[in-house]
Amino acid sequence: MHWPNWTKGLETRLRILLLGVAVLASVALPYAIIRNSANETLAASEWVVHSAEVREALLELEFNMSELESLVLLDLVEVPPGERRPRYEAIRPRIEPLIDRLADMTRDNADQQSRIGSLRVLLKGRLDTLDTALQQLRQKNFDAVARTLKQGAETFGSRETSSAIVAAETALFQQRQARLAESMLFSRWTVVAALVAQLLLLGSVIFVSERQVLHRQAAEARARLAVERSRIIVQTMREPIAVLDTSLRVLMTNEAFGEFYRPPEGEPSGARLEEHGDGAWDSPSLMQRLLDVGARGRELWDFELEQASADGIERDVLVNARRMELSEDAEAAGERTILLTVSDITARKRYEKRISELNEDLGAKIEQVSEINRELESFSYSVSHDLRAPLRHIAGFAAKLGEHIGDAADERSRHYLEVISDAARRMSSLIEDLLEYSRLGRSALRLGPVDMNALVAELQAMYESGNEERSINWRIGRLPTVIGDEGMLRRVWQNLISNAVKYTSKRERAEIEIGADSSGSGEVVYYVRDNGTGFDMAYAGKLFGVFQRLHKASEFPGTGIGLANVRRIVGRLGGRTWAEAEPDKGARIHFSLPAVAAAIPDKVSHHES
Amino acid sequence: MNREINTILIAEDSAADAEMAIDALRAAKLANPIVHVEDGVEALDYMLHRGAFKDRGKGNPAVVLLDIKMPRLDGLEVLKQMRDNERLKRIPVVILSSSREESDLIESWNLGVNAYVVKPVDVSQFFSAVQIVGQFWAVLNEFPQQE
Incomplete structure (x- = not known):
């Protein structure tokens, strides 16, 4: 009982485990992949933004440097330099932090760092040149200013370096954009694949559960059919069947039982067995035996009983009863029942009686036949004994007569005596044969x-x-x-x-x-x-x-x-x-x-x- | 061997059979006297010195020739009573009968008959059978003397 249940439990557990793994695989794995690729996409887009920022910072640097240089040049060509000085003073300190910011932004790229390093040197040179030129302007040494500026422009030309940084950054930017696109494509396909997997999983779950439902329905139909069949069998059995509880109340009967024993008026089910069939169950010894069946599980085997059945015929029946063990649960709840079956042996009894009558007749006939045989025997005995004696005497005395007459007998007398003897002998052998024939027939x-x-x-x-x-x-x-x-x-x-x-x-x-x-x-x-x-x-x-x-x-x-x-x-x-x-x-x-x-x-x- | 000459007892209800048997025994020239009785009761009376034979001389017959079918007491009953009687049980008995019935043969031998002879129809055979029986049992056969 426990072994198959246990295996069944194991199987169910295994199935649930497999289902869990499948759900995990089709939901959690795509989630992880998508999450990962979203992160990558985010990172990639940050890198794109970063590249843009680097270029922006570089442009701002270039712009500020150009403005500083143009302020110096304006000072050179326009006489009253008065209000440009504060502007120069305002822009000049922005350059260093901008370079620092650039260096900071390109910390991860060694090439850019070195480029920015040289840019920092060049820009410092240019700033020093501008500072020197402004000094010379204040001293009104305009030739020196022009020379310094020219020299500065030649020595610290930073355009190439700037362009290289921009170009490198642009290349990085394009590279990062491409990676971003790739990552987005991958995550899109992952989503599609996960969706398909989920659909498949859902479909198979539906298929399996549907099939199980069908199986269960078929099994239930079969069980219903079996129950119905056994009910029909019980109902159509020609032998009366009743199910009783241990106090002999009738719980259920088949049709034959109803035909044999008239149910009591009013409420037939739950009535005691004695109330069925107009006193057919009045035998106290049978009732005691049936109570024993219920109380001790003792089987009642072929209890012979004479009953008047509902159709008024006096019948001989065999009553069988045994306690039905339904299940342990029902047993524990005290629901013990007794199965009572009745076999009608009236016909058999009648045949048995007839057979014994016939046997008696046959015995009498055999007696008659033996009587006849005995008579026949004594008849043959008489024949053998009494019929042969006179023959013996005829033959014997004919012979004696022959002796007596002796030589005095003529030919004719001798012939007559011969015929007499022959006839006697012949009759004797006929009798002998007849006796044998009769003996062969009866021995x-x-x-x-x-x-x-x-x-x-x-x-x-x-x-x-x-x-x-x-x-x-x-x-x-x-x-x-x-x-x-x-x-x-x-x-x-x-x-x-x-x-x-x-x-x-x-x-x-x-x-x-x-x-x-x-x-x-x-x-x-x-x-x-x-x-x-x-x-x-x-x-x-x-x-x-x-x-x-x-x-x-x-x-x-x-x-x-x-x-x-x-x-x-x-x-x-x-x-x-x-x-x-x-x-x-x-x-x-x-x-x-x-x-x-x-x-x-x-x-x-x-x-x- | 000083030996009393004993009788030959013939129990036979048919006068003709008895006559033929006696003739045959006489023709054999036996010394033994021949006694003829006509039924079983007389036969037992003779042997037990009763009734008509109360005063006969001593001694048992040398041989008893018994017919089976006789009035009053048949041969088989006589044989049975002889075998049950201490004085008669050793007397030789020859059944001389017309019957060849198996049942008669079986019963006779069960009762301890000494010989069973079926009466032949042929007269010469009958003669020789009776003579042989008489000669054998009355002359040749030895048996212990009673008393």
Whole structure:
């Protein structure tokens, strides 16, 4: 629970941090750059102003110097020098501070300083020259004045130096102006770039938050849908469902609950469970169990109850209840609820009753069948015991009669006695066969895997040893093992093989082929084919009947029970029997057994091989 | 070996079967007297000296030939009572019956029969079977003398 929350918190924090960095980058950085370039611009414009001031100061110096010189010259040419003197005296002291100011202003530029230094020397020379000339003027030594002035002008010509200073300053001025323009351009682009970055940031913030809003809306829609679905499920469940509080007040029910149990008049919600359904919940033991569910969280599991529901039908129901753990908060606030579900098992109960009734019926029928079987058994017993005794006596006393008459008997008497004995013997064997046929039908099957190859090989050996004088060509294929009753299957093979041996007895070379075909769906078909007398297919339907014979007894002996036994045994093992034949060409007798029985031991024999 | 000649007891309700059996035993020329009773009650009476046989001489039969299906008390019940009786339990018993039913065979052998012979329909076979049984149990077989 805590792990994902923690990661989620970390992620949120990281996102806020990244957003902060982006805001800082797009707002603070441009601010810093613009501020810096504004400062630079301010500095550059100050430098521009400075250059202008330097030139202005220089011009003022030049102007003052020229005025001083022109005042001296006016004094030279105009006689009354009277009022120009004070003016000269007024301007003269301005020169030094002006030079100082210039020097001060160009303190940062070594070239200008040196130029200003030489200017200071030149101007000093010129001022000294003017001072000397004025002295000479006062002495009225006009020639000396002219000479001094001329000499001064030649020696201390400062124009070039001034021009150089102005030119240098102008060059600086242009340089500074260019830098100013550059700096202004840079700050303009910075502003544009910052604006673009801010727009991008704003756009992405809007995009992200919009997407999150959409996500949240989709999640909310999904949650609403899930809630709605579970509500619909609860409502449409055929089983009555109710939510109770721990004092068994009904907080919520589904429609089925309302259909089963009539809600109380007035205010249905908040009513106690007993007030629902006209006394359907009156069982005090159930109420106690439900209170236990609420108080101790013990689950109520398949409580069986008979109730009269709202439609007036007496129903059998199973009541299940368990405490619902909503959340830790709800639990702490004491909001425990009980989920109560009711399953209607009336139909099931009815079926169970019906099944037990049917079982009783079946039991009675089985009893009847066993009774019939017992009767049949005692009938066969009587037949075997009582019917054979008189036969024995007929045969026995016929023989005794023969002995008694002895040699006195004529040919005819002997014949009659013979016929009597033969008839008795024949009837005896018929009874024997009938008893066996009946026994095969009712004795219990002893099922197990039966190795058909071994059975057939054993019988083949038996018939070969009894018929050494005959030439029988045996062809025996692979015979799948089956699940069956070994004794009964031996009887089947014995009947089929003895028939084949018997009906080929008139052949010079007898051929007996035994095989199996398990490719058919769900069954294995075994067959015995011979090249014997065969029979007409018109009588094939009689072949498997009791005491049915298709040949004369004088030709081939037998009672005609063999194939009836085969059919009865194969039928009991779930198979079929059928035959194909042609008179004088031979016969082919088939019997099938279920492959379910054949398949399992077949796998076993594969493992063994 | 000084040995009393014991009887051969035949319990057989069918007069004709009994006649044939007695004939066969006589033809075998056995020294043992042959006693014929017609049901199980008589057979037990004979062996236990009761009823009509109260006064017969001492000694157990050398062999008892029992038919199964008899009036009143059948052969299997007679066999059971013999095996439960301290005096009779060692007497050889041969069941001579028409029945080849598995249930009869199983019960007979469970009760401790000494031989079970199915009566053959063929008269000569019947004769020889009875003669063999008589000769074997009455002459060849040795068993401890009682009393």
